[in-house]
Structures are given as C-alpha cells and as structure tokens.
Amino acid sequence: MTGPVDTGLAFYRQVLELRAYRQQVLTGDIANASTPGFKAVDLDFREALSAATADASTLGTSQQSGLAWLVEDPRHLRPGGDDLPRGATAAVKYQVGTPVTLDGNSVDLNQEKVAAAENAVQYEAAAGFASQVIKMLAVAINGSGSQQSSGA
Amino acid sequence: MTLFTAFAIAGSGMAAESERLSAVASNIANANSVVTSSGAAYRAREVVFKAVSIDDGSQDPFAVGMAGVRVAGVVESAAPLRTVYDPSSTFADANGYVTMPNVNPVEEMVNMISAQQDYQANLEAFNVAKSLALRTLTI
Numbered sequence: 655m656t657g658p659v660d661t662g663l664a665f666y667r668q669v670l671e672l673r674a675y676r677q678q679v680l681t682g683d684i685a686n687a688s689t690p691g692f693k694a695v696d697l698d699f700r701e702a703l704s705a706a707t708a709d710a711s712t713l714g715t716s717q718q719s720g721l722a723w724l725v726e727d728p729r730h731l732r733p734g735g736d737d738l739p740r741g742a743t744a745a746v747k748y749q750v751g752t753p754v755t756l757d758g759n760s761v762d763l764n765q766e767k768v769a770a771a772e773n774a775v776q777y778e779a780a781a782g783f784a785s786q787v788i789k790m791l792a793v794a795i796n797g798s799g800s801q802q803s804s805g806a
Numbered sequence: 807m808t809l810f811t812a813f814a815i816a817g818s819g820m821a822a823e824s825e826r827l828s829a830v831a832s833n834i835a836n837a838n839s840v841v842t843s844s845g846a847a848y849r850a851r852e853v854v855f856k857a858v859s860i861d862d863g864s865q866d867p868f869a870v871g872m873a874g875v876r877v878a879g880v881v882e883s884a885a886p887l888r889t890v891y892d893p894s895s896t897f898a899d900a901n902g903y904v905t906m907p908n909v910n911p912v913e914e915m916v917n918m919i920s921a922q923q924d925y926q927a928n929l930e931a932f933n934v935a936k937s938l939a940l941r942t943l944t945i
Contacts, residue, residue, distance in 0.1 A: 674808035681812040681931040682873040685819030687924045689855040774934045784945050
C-alpha cells in the first residue's frame with residue numbers, strides 16, 4: 655500500500671515481521687536444545703531493521719511472491735506476499751560465548767527463553783504502536799477524537 | 807506467516823522430545839528383560855536428533871533460522887551387558903552366568919529430566935508464538 659494514508663504503518667509492518675522472524679529463529683534454537691552439533695543462532699535485529707528500511711522504496715512492498723495474479727494493468731492490486739523484508743536472513747548470526755556441551759551443542763536454554771520473552775514484549779509493543787497509528791488515522795478521518803476531547 | 811513457522815518448529819521439538827521420553831520409558835520397562843524377540847538380552851536404546859529445515863524437510867541442518875528437529879534414528883547402547891551369577895536360571899550359560907540388559911537407571915533418569923525440560927521449553931515457545939499471533943489479530 656502506498657500513499658499518504660498509511661504513513662508509519664509500513665514501518666511497523668517491517669518491525670512486526672522481523673520480530674516474528676526472530677521469534678521463529680529462537681524457537682528453532684529451543685527445539686534443537688538437544689541436537690548434537692547444533693549451534694545456536696540469533697537475529698541481529700538492529701542490522702535486520704536497518705537493512706529493511708535502508709531502501710525506502712522497499713517499504714511496504716516486499717519482494718513479489720511466486721504467485722502470479724491475472725492483472726490487466728500494472729496499477730492493479732497484486733498480492734503483497736508475506737516474504738521477509740530484504741536482508742533479514744543475512745542478519746541471522748551464530749551466537750558466540752555460549753557454553754558448548756560435549757556433543758557440540760551450543761544452545762543455552764535459559765538464555766533462549768529470556769531472549770524469546772524479551773522479543774515477545776517487543777512484538778507486543780510494536781503491535782500496540784501500530785494500533786495507535788490506526789487509531790490516529792481514524793481520528794483524522796472521523797474527527798471523533800476532537801469532539802470527545804472538547805466534550806470532556 | 808512467520809509465526810506459523812514458529813508453531814511448526816515448536817511442534818517438531820515437542821514430537822522429538824516425546825519420542826525421546828518413549829525411549830527412556832522403554833529402557834526402564836525393560837531394565838530386567840533377559841530375553842527379547844532376537845533371543846539376546848535387551849540393549850538400552852537412545853534416540854538421535856537431527857536439525858532439519860522446517861520448510862521443505864531438506865537435509866541441510868544449518869539452514870539458518872529454519873531449523874526444526876527430527877528423530878534421525880534410534881541407536882542401541884554399546885555399553886557392555888551386565889552379567890549376574892545365577893546358575894538356577896533357565897538362561898544361565900555353562901558357567902552359571904545370566905546376561906542382563908545394559909540399562910543404566912541413573913542415566914535414564916537424567917535423560918528423562920532433560921527431555922522433560924526441553925519439552926516444557928518447546929511448549930513455552932509455542933504458547934508465546936500463539937499469544938503473539940492472537941495479539942496481531944487485535945491490531
């Protein structure tokens with residue numbers, strides 16, 4: 655979606671997608687807590703987000719999905735696809751400094767749980783901000799917010 | 807959606823851990839099985855985990871960020887079988903020794919606790935992903 659109406663929303667879309675991706679990465683670590691030779695990974699969120707937002711033109715228009723829709727005009731709507739923002743997979747890195755067990759596994763279960771909980775809170779925060787942006791737009795459209803404040 | 811992949815990963819972890827728990831239960835149940843269907847004494851079994859890509863089940867174990875887990879196989883313990891002197895037993899050899907399973911109860915208990923903890927961690931990760939997905943619906 656482009657245009658003045660979604661100002662700010664595209665950014666939160668990137669944030670939410672990256673937070674969900676980090677949750678997936680951490681879940682993968684937890685699932686492999688007993689897999690011999692597995693090395694724990696984590697998403698460098700700062701790097702992923704700056705890579706996603708570096709090219710402003712990619713905001714809100716993630717890479718085209720494989721599905722081809724029959725459109726007669728290039729301005730027609732297409733599926734946005736739920737692919738990850740650009741550079742997200744490149745920001746997944748091996749965790750360093752975690753203890754490695756005898757079978758070569760480097761997953762620290764407690765650390766993973768803490769990271770997953772922290773990431774969940776960050777996700778909730780981003781979702782809350784996105785809600786506020788939508789409410790703000792609703793106020794701008796309806797004008798109901800100003801009426802309420804003058805009445806109060 | 808990325809969160810649904812997290813569901814699949816946590817689910818694969820829970821499935822693998824419960825299989826590990828089954829192996830522990832089997833070992834404890836057969837700690838005194840002198841004879842199995844093969845005729846020899848029971849040997850302790852252990853599951854081996856393997857990281858797999860959750861998307862297409864491909865064999866690349868370190869496809870970053872996509873790693874679910876799967877039971878790659880069940881191996882029998884190579885520990886020496888115990889021998890007990892019991893000449894009255896039907897299964898005693900010429901010298902009066904009976905070959906007993908190589909199940910180590912302490913090892914099995916530790917393995918069980920570890921499997922339980924890992925299962926709980928997977929369940930927690932699953933619940934967090936679920937609450938995030940529900941939160942997304944209320945944006």
